[in-house]
Amino acid sequence: MEKIKCLIIGSGPAGYTAAIYAARANLMPVLYEGVLPGGQLTTTTDIENFPGYPTGISGTQMMEDLRNQALRFGTDIRFGVVTKVELKQNHNLVIVDGEKEIEAMVVIVSTGASAKYLGLPDEAKYAGMGVSACATCDGFFYRKKTVAVVGGGDTACEDALYLSGLCKKVHLLVRKDYLRASKVMQDRVMKQENIEVMFKHEVIGLYGENGVEGAMLLKNRGGEEEELSLPIDGLFLAIGHNPNSKLFSEYLHTDKEGYIKTEGATPITNVPGVFAAGDVADPRYRQAITAAASGCKAAMEAERYLVENDAK
Ligand code: NDP
Numbered sequence: 565m566e567k568i569k570c571l572i573i574g575s576g577p578a579g580y581t582a583a584i585y586a587a588r589a590n591l592m593p594v595l596y597e598g599v600l601p602g603g604q605l606t607t608t609t610d611i612e613n614f615p616g617y618p619t620g621i622s623g624t625q626m627m628e629d630l631r632n633q634a635l636r637f638g639t640d641i642r643f644g645v646v647t648k649v650e651l652k653q654n655h656n657l658v659i660v661d662g663e664k665e666i667e668a669m670v671v672i673v674s675t676g677a678s679a680k681y682l683g684l685p686d687e688a689k690y691a692g693m694g695v696s697a698c699a700t701c702d703g704f705f706y707r708k709k710t711v712a713v714v715g716g717g718d719t720a721c722e723d724a725l726y727l728s729g730l731c732k733k734v735h736l737l738v739r740k741d742y743l744r745a746s747k748v749m750q751d752r753v754m755k756q757e758n759i760e761v762m763f764k765h766e767v768i769g770l771y772g773e774n775g776v777e778g779a780m781l782l783k784n785r786g787g788e789e790e791e792l793s794l795p796i797d798g799l800f801l802a803i804g805h806n807p808n809s810k811l812f813s814e815y816l817h818t819d820k821e822g823y824i825k826t827e828g829a830t831p832i833t834n835v836p837g838v839f840a841a842g843d844v845a846d847p848r849y850r851q852a853i854t855a856a857a858s859g860c861k862a863a864m865e866a867e868r869y870l871v872e873n874d875a876k
Contacts, residue, residue: 567668571594573598577630582866586639586867589864604677652835654837656668670839676808707731711734711797715802719802738765831845841855841862
């Protein structure tokens with residue numbers, strides 16, 4: 565079994581920032597990248613609100629830069645997915661890819677969150693055949709076609725705008741009669757000619773012979789419901805995320821939605837020496853900048869913990 569001081573699980577802005585700080589504090593961190601190296605930002609378009617980039621930066625580029633910065637200070641970045649954990653104070657046992665065993669004195673959990681689905685059987689039926697939760701990954705396949713985006717938040721608006729540059733027509737399906745997105749995103753969506761916002765519409769099913777050819781919708785008209793079909797070639801989900809905390813829920817306290825609970829504004833969890841940073845512990849802000857900040861805090865707490873426990 566490999567014994568290390570500091571293990572970081574996850575490679576989003578929280579994980580990489582934790583790695584930069586931990587490596588500079590000489591904690592010799594090992595970071596496992598997980599299923600999606602670089603995290604959710606690699607599936608987004610341009611990031612316009614991260615301070616320091618006046619003209620914006622692509623999500624992929626930002627993650628590449630963060631990765632290189634973590635490497636520069638000696639972080640041991642590894643491919644691999646953590647498949648099992650046993651969190652016991654100072655002896656946290658972690659299994660990677662079902663076989664490799666690691667014992668870490670401190671663990672920083674920064675496993676992020678994953679896209680939510682509506683839960684319709686048709687989503688599974690048409691997975692990869694017209695249903696996607698990542699517009700920037702799959703939008704290219706729908707060039708000059710008609711698609712629908714489900715959701716009314718910033719992600720849905722961002723996805724609709726991105727797809728409007730590729731597709732003939734984009735329907736934005738919003739279950740309420742308003743958009744939850746920021747004003748600037750709402751304005752952009754409303755101004756885009758080939759985006760049609762359909763308020764009070766919910767998807768109840770999909771149809772098509774060899775892939776999606778349309779969606780069945782439920783329209784709420786003043787309390788009365790009406791079913792209608794909308795011909796589309798693809799359906800994009802943008803209805804929020806679930807925290808990737810299942811692996812840890814036996815040991816770490818979580819809220820009812822599965823977000824890891826931490827002490828106040830700190831990344832300290834209920835297990836001493838285990839810290840949670842980024843979207844896996846943040847149901848409220850979920851921004852790259854806030855994730856990075858919590859990664860910094862987690863590394864600082866990890867260092868403090870090791871010093872206080874005479875382990876550094
Ligand atoms: P949000 O939780 O903000 O929005 C989710 C949307 O999906 C809501 O409109 C919600 O509807 C809708 N929804 C949820 N479940 C269903 C369902 N079963 N059927 C139909 N609609 C559903 O998630 P986002 O991913 O959009 O954003 C998360 C955070 O990230 C936010 O803080 C956002 O500001 C931020 N963000 C910022 C960006 C930027 O600044 N560039 C880009 C992307 C995200 P309802 O309103 O009815 O609950």
